[in-house]
Amino acid sequence: MTIRTILVVSFDLFAVIVAWICGLLIRFNFVLPPDYSASPDALPQTAAILAALLLIQATACHWAGLYRGIWRFASVPDLKRVMKAVAVSTAGLLIIKAIFIGPGPVSPRAMLVLYPLLLTAIMCGGRVTWRIWKDYRQYGRKSSGNGKPVVVVGAGNGGAMLVQQLERSPNWRVVALVDDDRKKWGLDLSGIPIRGGVDTLPGVLADFRAEHVILAMPSASPSIIRRAANIAVGAGARVFTVPDIETLMCGQVKIDAMRPIDVEDLLGREPVHIDTAHVHQLVAGRAILVTGAGGSIGSELCRQLARFEPERLILLEASEFALYSIAEWLSHHRPGTEVVPLIGNVQDDARNEEIFSAWQPRIVFHAAAFKHVPLMETGNAWQAMRNNVYGTLQLARCALRHDVERFVMISTDKAVNPTNVMGASKRLAEMLCQALASRGGTRFEVVRFGNVLGSTGSVIPKFQAQIASGGPVTVTHPEITRYFMSIPEAVQLVLQAAAQGKNGEIFVLDMGKPVRIADLARNMIGLSGYTEAQIGIEFTGLRPGEKLYEELLADAEQTLPTHHPKLRIARSRPVAPDFLDTLQTWLEQSASPDDEAVRRAIQRWVDEYTPARHDDIGPRASGAAPRAERAMAR
Numbered sequence: 252m253t254i255r256t257i258l259v260v261s262f263d264l265f266a267v268i269v270a271w272i273c274g275l276l277i278r279f280n281f282v283l284p285p286d287y288s289a290s291p292d293a294l295p296q297t298a299a300i301l302a303a304l305l306l307i308q309a310t311a312c313h314w315a316g317l318y319r320g321i322w323r324f325a326s327v328p329d330l331k332r333v334m335k336a337v338a339v340s341t342a343g344l345l346i347i348k349a350i351f352i353g354p355g356p357v358s359p360r361a362m363l364v365l366y367p368l369l370l371t372a373i374m375c376g377g378r379v380t381w382r383i384w385k386d387y388r389q390y391g392r393k394s395s396g397n398g399k400p401v402v403v404v405g406a407g408n409g410g411a412m413l414v415q416q417l418e419r420s421p422n423w424r425v426v427a428l429v430d431d432d433r434k435k436w437g438l439d440l441s442g443i444p445i446r447g448g449v450d451t452l453p454g455v456l457a458d459f460r461a462e463h464v465i466l467a468m469p470s471a472s473p474s475i476i477r478r479a480a481n482i483a484v485g486a487g488a489r490v491f492t493v494p495d496i497e498t499l500m501c502g503q504v505k506i507d508a509m510r511p512i513d514v515e516d517l518l519g520r521e522p523v524h525i526d527t528a529h530v531h532q533l534v535a536g537r538a539i540l541v542t543g544a545g546g547s548i549g550s551e552l553c554r555q556l557a558r559f560e561p562e563r564l565i566l567l568e569a570s571e572f573a574l575y576s577i578a579e580w581l582s583h584h585r586p587g588t589e590v591v592p593l594i595g596n597v598q599d600d601a602r603n604e605e606i607f608s609a610w611q612p613r614i615v616f617h618a619a620a621f622k623h624v625p626l627m628e629t630g631n632a633w634q635a636m637r638n639n640v641y642g643t644l645q646l647a648r649c650a651l652r653h654d655v656e657r658f659v660m661i662s663t664d665k666a667v668n669p670t671n672v673m674g675a676s677k678r679l680a681e682m683l684c685q686a687l688a689s690r691g692g693t694r695f696e697v698v699r700f701g702n703v704l705g706s707t708g709s710v711i712p713k714f715q716a717q718i719a720s721g722g723p724v725t726v727t728h729p730e731i732t733r734y735f736m737s738i739p740e741a742v743q744l745v746l747q748a749a750a751q752g753k754n755g756e757i758f759v760l761d762m763g764k765p766v767r768i769a770d771l772a773r774n775m776i777g778l779s780g781y782t783e784a785q786i787g788i789e790f791t792g793l794r795p796g797e798k799l800y801e802e803l804l805a806d807a808e809q810t811l812p813t814h815h816p817k818l819r820i821a822r823s824r825p826v827a828p829d830f831l832d833t834l835q836t837w838l839e840q841s842a843s844p845d846d847e848a849v850r851r852a853i854q855r856w857v858d859e860y861t862p863a864r865h866d867d868i869g870p871r872a873s874g875a876a877p878r879a880e881r882a883m884a885r
Contacts (some may be wrong), residue, residue, distance in 0.1 A: 260309065263317070266373040267308045267340070271301060274365035300347055307343035311336040333374045341367040398424035400459050402452065402488075404479050405467040406430035406438075406445050413467040413493060414441045426459040449479050453486035465509060466492040473516075480512050484777040492516060514711055515704050515737060517774050525747040525815070527559075533614070533750045534559035537656075540612035541566055542597050542646065543619030545573025547703060548661055551742045552616050553577055554584075563589035565610050567619070569596050597642035603649040614749070615650050617643060618661045620677065627673040628796035632849040639676035641838040644683055644831075650693050657694045659749045660684050664701040664734060664762070664801045670863035671796025672846070675853045681757060682856065683834065686826045688755035696752035698745045699821070700760040701734030701801055714772055718779045722786035724772045727793050731769070732800055734762035747815050759810060761817035765800070796863050830856060 275283065315335040344366060398421055403410050406428045417423045418441065428445045429452055430436075435445045446455045452464065464483040466476060476492070483490045491509040539556055543549040544566035550573075553564055564581065568574035571594060578592040591610055595602040597619050606612075620639050621627055627635035643660060650658045662681050665674030681697045688695040704711060710733075717724045741760065748758040769788060776786045793799070810819040837852060844852065850862050 260312070262377055263312050263336075263374060264305050264308060266370055266377070267304050268301060270366055270369035270373055271304065271362075273369055274362050275359075277365055278359050278361045303347050304340060304343060308336065308340050311339035311343075314339065329378060330375055333371060333378075337367050337371050337374070340370065398422050399463055400424050400426045400461040401463040401465055402426060402455055402459065402461050403428045403443075403465050403467050404430070404449060404452065404483070405471070406432070406435050406440050407468070409469045409493060410467040411440055413465065414443055423463075426461055427455050429455060449482055452479075452482050452488075456486050456488055462488055464488040464490045466490065466512065469493055477517055480517055481774075484517075484774060487777070487782065489780050490778065512778060514771065514775055514778065517778075525743050526750065529750045530746045531559045533657075534561050534746075536560070536562050537613040538563045538565060538611055540606070540610070540615045542568075542615070542617050543661075544568045544592075545570050545577050546618060547709075547738055548742065548745075549616075549618040550577040550580075551738045552618060552745065553581060555739070555742050555746060556616075557581060557585040557588045561588065563591055563610070565591045565593065565606065565612055567593050567595050567597070567606065569594070569619070597646045598637060600645045600649065603646055604652075607649050607653040607655075611653070613655060614657045614659070615646065615655055616659050616661070616745070616749070617646055620661070620680075622663070622673060624665065624671045624673045624796045625794040627676070628671050628794075629846065632672040632846040633843050635672050635676045636679075636838065636849060636853075639673070640679045640683070640834070643680040644835060644838070647684065647687050647693075647695070651687065651690060655693045657696065657749060657752070658684070658687075659745065659752070660695070660697045661745065662697050662699040662757070664699060666699060667802040668859045668861070669857065670798045670861055672849060672853070673796065675857050675860045678857050678860070679834065679853070681823075682826050683831060685755055685757075685823070686831050694752060694754040696749060696754070697757040698748045698760065699757055700736065700741050700744070701762045702736075703738045703741050704735055710768060710771070711775070714775050715779075718776060718781065718786055722776075723789040724776065724786060725789050725791050726769050726772055727791055727797060728799060729769050729790055730767070730799055731793070731797075732765040732767050734765050734801055736760070736762055744815075744817055748818055751813060751815070751818075757821040757823060758813075759819045759821050761819070793863075798863055824858075827856075 315332040317329070317332045317336055341363065344363060401417070401423050403413060403417075403425055405413075407430070410428055410430070414425050414428070417425050425443050428440055428443055429447055429449050430445055431448045433448070436447050438445050446458075456462070456464070464486075466479055466483075468476060468479070480490055480492075490512040492512045493509055534556055539561045541549050541552050541556070541564065544553055545568040549566075549568070553566060554577075556564060566574060566577060568577075574592050574594060578590055581588060581590045593606060595606065597603065597617070619642065621631070621635050647658055660680060662677050663674065665671065666678035666681055667674075669675040669678055681699075684695040684697050687693070702709065714724050744758075744760045748756075752758065769790075772788050773783060776783060776788075779786070809822045811822060812819055834856060853860050
């Protein structure tokens, strides 16, 4: 038994004596009657009662586990243990009263109430007092009046936990809380005033001269978090958030593990829930081939597919470093999954045949593609067609030859009413999948969605780099809008579509509301702690092939609902019978057509393709750089 335990046990036993004596004094108004003060039996009987109570108390405290707790962190569980021990001690007092029924003074009936109340107060009070003292010595002198003033949004459980933990931090000083629950307005939480709703945040920040806001709403919906964040950013505050409720529940981090809020929080979408049992049934025990496995979508596909216990994951990638990176991640985080990393190009039919013969994939996720609109528009149009269309054709025909069960192609919203070569090439790839679906055997499915946050070539990393270098942030047009979703969300819906696809469908993901890129830029500037006066926005004009608004469905298409609320099926026009033959003949020509020849050829098959012309669209803001000097922004 340690010295600490001996001291704690001694305190609890001493509490029994104090509670008994004080109870008697209170019972008799601090004047003991002769039976207790002058009787020769009083002292022996009192000593016997106390000895019995001390023995019962020691046993009860040990049984209740009271000495497993640390006083420094005394909390509700410790107080519950105290109550259990006191209950046992009170039961012992009842037994003592039944035994001491002979002559002489006995314990008054009032002691059955006074003794447990006083004993509980002393034992609990001692522990709480010790904790307050230790907290003050360790944190109070450091944090009192110091630290950066901060306003906490959310006065619920998350806010209460956060305030409690920040009280011990020398870096932060919570000065106020705001919450949309009107019942809490005007109240205090741990001594901190709740000043009003979230809309009052700008005024509260000004009143306390605070420049920092922490969103303590771990269970709130993305729309609520987005609204609060937008108000805080609009008030010029640096905004932080706490982990989501799932992360907290898993015990991975504490409530005070804050991070700066990012643009994904401002664009926050409701969490995606998929039929994991159905996806597991599709993937488990099968060899899966992922093309473009090192790209943004391909690598996330590999990560999520590994969760569903495939027989093996075959990674096909043209970039050596990208392939190495995802293979290393899988070997570290999913060591139980067999991973086959292969260098190759989907245009290489011999390499495709070698891979399918050796590794026999049963499901193919085709994510390999050239995706950058301006790069594919000028000087690279033929390469876009060779990679995005011919590569898909070669891979799909190889899948047919080897009786692959499913072929899932990743497409884009730019395939809808395309105005650029990249979008048109993806529409042609969709059409050839539709044509091959009628051949029987392999099921062909297409999944179409818009921009994903953080992907290679995405606007967000570019804006971050421009802000870090002092600006300006370049945006092509004041009104340009795009759909955004997170990479994990997109991939989850791809898996859901793959699991429920029958054959030949084009699945369209629910991309939510479009976002103005200029507003995105302003939010990112605010999140970085700058104003638009410090980091300006420069409009540079639309780039080759770019359009102001993306679409998810072509004019002639209709959609059908599916079992999943974020998936719909596009019913597009039928493909001409000779489509594949004429397309393949053109793709296999030995010459390399120039950009204009490629555009003319596309119009033979894609009726909705209308090449964009931006010759008359220049910079839309004063001070914009000449066209030759403009940085690409998207």
